Amino acid sequence: MVERQSGVALWRQIADRMRLAINNGDFDETGMMPPEMTLAARFGVNRHTVRSAMAALAEEGIVRPIQGIGTRIERRDRLRFPISKRTRFSQGLGNQARDIENTMLEAATEVAPSIVAEALGLPIGTLCVRMETVNSADKRPISCATHYFPADRFGKIGGVFEQTRSVTAAFQALGVSDYVRRSTEISAIHAEGEVIRHLKLSPGAIILVATAINTDLAGTPIQFSRTRFAADRVKLTVEPEA
Amino acid sequence: MVERQSGVALWRQIADRMRLAINNGDFDETGMMPPEMTLAARFGVNRHTVRSAMAALAEEGIVRPIQGIGTRIERRDRLRFPISKRTRFSQGLGNQARDIENTMLEAATEVAPSIVAEALGLPIGTLCVRMETVNSADKRPISCATHYFPADRFGKIGGVFEQTRSVTAAFQALGVSDYVRRSTEISAIHAEGEVIRHLKLSPGAIILVATAINTDLAGTPIQFSRTRFAADRVKLTVEPEA
DNA sequence: TCCAAATGTCTATTAATCTAGACAACCGAA
DNA sequence: TTCGGTTGTCTAGATTAATAGACATTTGGA
Numbered sequence: 001m002v003e004r005q006s007g008v009a010l011w012r013q014i015a016d017r018m019r020l021a022i023n024n025g026d027f028d029e030t031g032m033m034p035p036e037m038t039l040a041a042r043f044g045v046n047r048h049t050v051r052s053a054m055a056a057l058a059e060e061g062i063v064r065p066i067q068g069i070g071t072r073i074e075r076r077d078r079l080r081f082p083i084s085k086r087t088r089f090s091q092g093l094g095n096q097a098r099d100i101e102n103t104m105l106e107a108a109t110e111v112a113p114s115i116v117a118e119a120l121g122l123p124i125g126t127l128c129v130r131m132e133t134v135n136s137a138d139k140r141p142i143s144c145a146t147h148y149f150p151a152d153r154f155g156k157i158g159g160v161f162e163q164t165r166s167v168t169a170a171f172q173a174l175g176v177s178d179y180v181r182r183s184t185e186i187s188a189i190h191a192e193g194e195v196i197r198h199l200k201l202s203p204g205a206i207i208l209v210a211t212a213i214n215t216d217l218a219g220t221p222i223q224f225s226r227t228r229f230a231a232d233r234v235k236l237t238v239e240p241e242a
Numbered sequence: 243m244v245e246r247q248s249g250v251a252l253w254r255q256i257a258d259r260m261r262l263a264i265n266n267g268d269f270d271e272t273g274m275m276p277p278e279m280t281l282a283a284r285f286g287v288n289r290h291t292v293r294s295a296m297a298a299l300a301e302e303g304i305v306r307p308i309q310g311i312g313t314r315i316e317r318r319d320r321l322r323f324p325i326s327k328r329t330r331f332s333q334g335l336g337n338q339a340r341d342i343e344n345t346m347l348e349a350a351t352e353v354a355p356s357i358v359a360e361a362l363g364l365p366i367g368t369l370c371v372r373m374e375t376v377n378s379a380d381k382r383p384i385s386c387a388t389h390y391f392p393a394d395r396f397g398k399i400g401g402v403f404e405q406t407r408s409v410t411a412a413f414q415a416l417g418v419s420d421y422v423r424r425s426t427e428i429s430a431i432h433a434e435g436e437v438i439r440h441l442k443l444s445p446g447a448i449i450l451v452a453t454a455i456n457t458d459l460a461g462t463p464i465q466f467s468r469t470r471f472a473a474d475r476v477k478l479t480v481e482p483e484a
Numbered sequence: 485t486c487c488a489a490a491t492g493t494c495t496a497t498t499a500a501t502c503t504a505g506a507c508a509a510c511c512g513a514a
Numbered sequence: 515t516t517c518g519g520t521t522g523t524c525t526a527g528a529t530t531a532a533t534a535g536a537c538a539t540t541t542g543g544a
Contacts, residue, residue, distance in 0.1 A: 003434060005530075006444070007257070007298070009501065012249030016432055035520065046503045051521085056249070067521045068510035078429075083480050184480035187320075188430035188448045188473040190258055192245060202248070206430045206448055231430040238325050238426035238480050247500075251531065277490060288533045293491085309491045310541030 011052035014043055018053060019062060019232050023078045033063060033071040056202055079137060081229065083210065084239035085180050088168050089135055099139065102165045105132040105198075107158025109151050116148045119213050120221040127151035131158055134198050135227075142234060144198040145227040153222065167223070179222060182213045186236060191228075199230045206231035253294035256285055258448075260299060261474050265320045275305060275313040298444055321379060323471065325452065326481035327422050330410050331377055331385075341381065344407045347374040347440075349400025351393050358390045361455050362463040369393035373400055376440050377469075384476060386440040387469040395464065409465070421464060424455040428478065433470075441472045448473035 003013065018033070027033060036054070040047040054071060057063045065071045082092045090100045112120065112128040120128070131147045147167065149157050153174070160170040171179060191205045199207070207228045214223040229236070245255065260275070269275060278296070282289040296313060299305045307313045324334045332342045354362070354370040362370075373389045389409070391399050395416070402412040413421060433447045441449070449470045456465040471478070 003438070007251040007254030007531090008432065009249035009251070011501080013432060013434070015249075017434075020431060037520090048504085049502060052501085054521095065521060066511085068512080068519085070520060080427075181480075185322075186428055186450070186478040186480065187476075188450050189262060190250065190255060190448070192255070192259075196245070206432070208428070208430050234429075236428040238423075238428065246532095249501095251500095253531080279490090290534085291532060294531085307491060308541085309539065310489080312490060 010043075010045055010049050011056065014039075014045070014050060014053035015056040016232075018057060019060075022057075022062060022073055022076045023232070025076065027073055028076075031073050032069075033073060035070060060202060078232070079142060079234045080237050081142075081234045082237045082239050083181075083184050087181050087184070087212070090166060091168075099137070101136045101139075102161075102167075103134045103136070104158070104162055104165075105134060105144075107131045107161070109155065112148060116224045119224045120148065120150060122150060129154055129157055131161065133161075140233065141199045141230070143227050143229040144195060145225050148224040149222060171222070176216050176222060179214045179216050182215050182221065185211045187211075188231065191230075195228050199228070201230055208234070208236060210236065252285075252287055252291050253298065256281075256287070256292060256295035257298040257444075258474075259285075260295060261302075261304060264299075264304060264315055264318045265474065267318065269315055270318075273315050274311075275315060277312060302444060320474065321384060321476045322479050323384075323476045324479045324481050325423075325426050329423050329426070329454070332408060333410075335379055335384075341379070343378045343381075344403075344409075345376045345378070346400070346403055346407075347376060347386075349373045349403070351397065354390060358466045361466045362390065362392060364392060371396055371399055373403065375403075382475065383441045383472070385469050385471040386437060387467050390466040391464060413464070418458050418464060421456045421458050424457050424463065427453045429453075430473065433472075437470050441470070443472055450476070450478060452478065 006013075018039075021027070033039070033054070034042070036047050036050050039050045043050065054063060054065060058065060062073070062075050063071050064074050089102065108130050109127055110130050112122055112126050114124060116122075116128060117124055117126055122128075127150075129147075129149045129151050131149070132144070133147065134144045135142050157170050157174060160173050161167065164170050164173060168179075171177075187209050188206055189209060191199070191201045191207045195201070195207060196205075201207075208231050210227045210229065212223075212225050212227070213221055214225070215221050246252065248255075260281075263269065275281070275296070276284070278289050278292050281292045285292065296305060296307060300307060304315070304317050305313050306316050321335055331344065335342055350372050351369055352372050354364055354368050356366060358364075358370060359366055359368055364370075369392075371389075371391045371393050373391070374386070375389065376386045377384050399412050399416060402415050403409065406412050406415060410421075429451050430448055431451060433441070433443045433449045437443070437449060438447075443449075450473050452469045452471065454465075454467050454469070455463055456467070457463050
C-alpha cells in the first residue's frame with residue numbers, strides 16, 4: 001500500500017498514485033474521485049492525509065473539490081512523446097495538443113564541457129553554442145532542454161531559433177536539410193532547482209531525462225541535447241523503425 | 243539546492259543526489275565522499291541530516307563509512323540497457339556484468355486484462371499466460387517484469403522458461419525462431435509494494451517502467467511485458483537502428 | 485607522542501507530518 | 515423541509531524529521 005518512514009511523506013506517495021490512476025483513466029466512469037473517507041480507508045491513512053494529497057493535486061489543477069458534492073477530475077492526460085531515428089519535438093506531439101510552443105531561455109557560446117565534446121567528437125576546448133529551451137503544449141510546460149551545437153557550423157543558431165522557434169527549422173536555415181538521431185539515453189531523477197520552476201512542478205516530482213545525440217546525414221554529430229520531461233505529463237514511446 | 247516541505251525528506255533528496263553523483267563518477271579521483279561537514283555546508287543542512295542520507299546509501303551498499311578516515315565509495319555503476327528493435331535482456335547487458343540471472347517467480351494462465359488483450363490483438367476474454375520474473379546482474383536485482391503471452395500458442399512457456407531461464411530461448415523452444423519489438427513506452431514512478439522487495443530498493447526510490455510489445459516475424463503480437471527497472475541501477479539506451 | 489581530521493553517539497529542541505475527533509457548510513434527493 | 519453524504523475547518527496530540535551542540539573514538543601524519 002503506502003510505505004512509512006521511507007523519506008517520502010505519505011501525502012506525496014498518495015498524490016503520486018492518484019495522479020497516476022487519474023492519468024490511467026481509473027475514474028473515467030464518474031469523472032469524480034472517490035470520497036475522502038473511502039480513499040483514506042483504501043490507503044490505510046487518516047482522512048486529513050488524503051486531503052493533503054488532494055490539495056497537492058488541486059494545486060496542480062488536476063482535481064477540483066466541490067463542497068457537498070465531491071472532488072471532480074479536471075484533467076487527465078499524459079502526452080505520448082515518440083523517440084525514434086527522426087525524433088522532432090513539435091512533430092512528435094502531432095495532434096495531441098493544439099498549441100505547441102518552444103521558448104528559448106538563453107543562448108551562449110562556451111567551451112564545450114568534456115562530456116559534450118566527447119559526444120560530438122570535438123577536440124577538448126572547442127567552442128559550442130549552448131541553448132536552453134522550454135517546450136510547452138497547450139500552455140502547459142512539458143519539458144525543458146539544454147542543447148549543444150558545434151560553434152563553427154552553428155554559431156548563429158541562437159538567433160535563428162528565436163525566429164523559427166524550432167530546432168528542425170533552424171537547422172534547415174543553416175543548411176542542414178535533414179538529421180537523424182544517433183542515440184538516446186533515458187534515466188529518471190527527482191526534480192530540483194531551476195527545472196521545478198521552468199516546468200511548474202511541485203517539488204519532489206519525477207523527471208525523465210533523455211540525453212540524445214543527433215547527426216547530419218553524413219553521420220557527423222551536430223547536436224547534443226539533454227531534455228528533462230515532467231514524468232507525470234508524458235510517456236516516452238520508443239519507435240522501433242525509422 | 244534541496245527543497246523543503248516538498249513531501250520528500252531532505253535526507254532522501256540528498257541520498258538521491260549523492261547516489262547520482264557517485265554513479266556519475268564525480269568522486270572518482272579520491273574514491274571517497276567529501277567529509278560530512280563539507281556536504282552539510284554544500285547542501286545547506288545539518289550534519290546529522292547528511293548522516294541520515296549516508297546511512298541510507300550505506301544500507302544500499304554504495305558507501306562504507308570508516309571512523310577516523312572518511313566514507314569510502316564501495317560501488318558506482320549504472321548498467322546500460324539498450325532498447326531496440328531486437329531488445330533481449332541478457333544479450334543487452336552483454337559484458338557489463340559477468341553473471342546475469344533470470345528468475346521466474348510465478349506463471350499462471352489467466353483471462354487477459356483488457357489492456358493486454360488490446361495490445362496483443364486478442365478478443366476480450368482470451369486466455370493468456372502471465373509470468374513474473376526478476377532479472378539480476380551479478381547477484382544485484384536490476385528489474386522485475388510481468389509478461390503476458392497468448393495461451394493458445396505459449397501455454398507451456400512457464401515450464402520452458404524455468405528450464406531455459408530466457409524468454410528468447412523459451413520462444414525458440416516453442417517454434418519462434420526470432421521476434422522483434424513493436425513498441426516500447428517508458429514512464430517513471432515511485433517504487434512501492436512488491437517491487438521494493440523484489441528489487442531490494444529503499445522505499446521511495448524511483449523506478450523506470452518500460453511497457454513493450456513483441457511480435458513474431460509475421461507481425462503477430464506474441465508478448466506484452468511491463469518491466470520495472472531500478473532507476474539508480476540502469477540507464478535505458480534507445481538504439482535508433484535495428 | 486600528540487594533533488588534526490574524520491566518523492560515532494548522545495541529549496535537547498524545533499518543525500513537519502500524521503492521527504483523531506468534532507462540527508460546520510453545502511448539495512441533492514426523498 | 516429534512517436527511518444522508520460530501521467537503522471545509524478547527525483543536526489537540528503523537529510521531530517523525532531536522533537542527534544544534536557537546537564530546538567520544540579512531541586514524542594517519544607531523
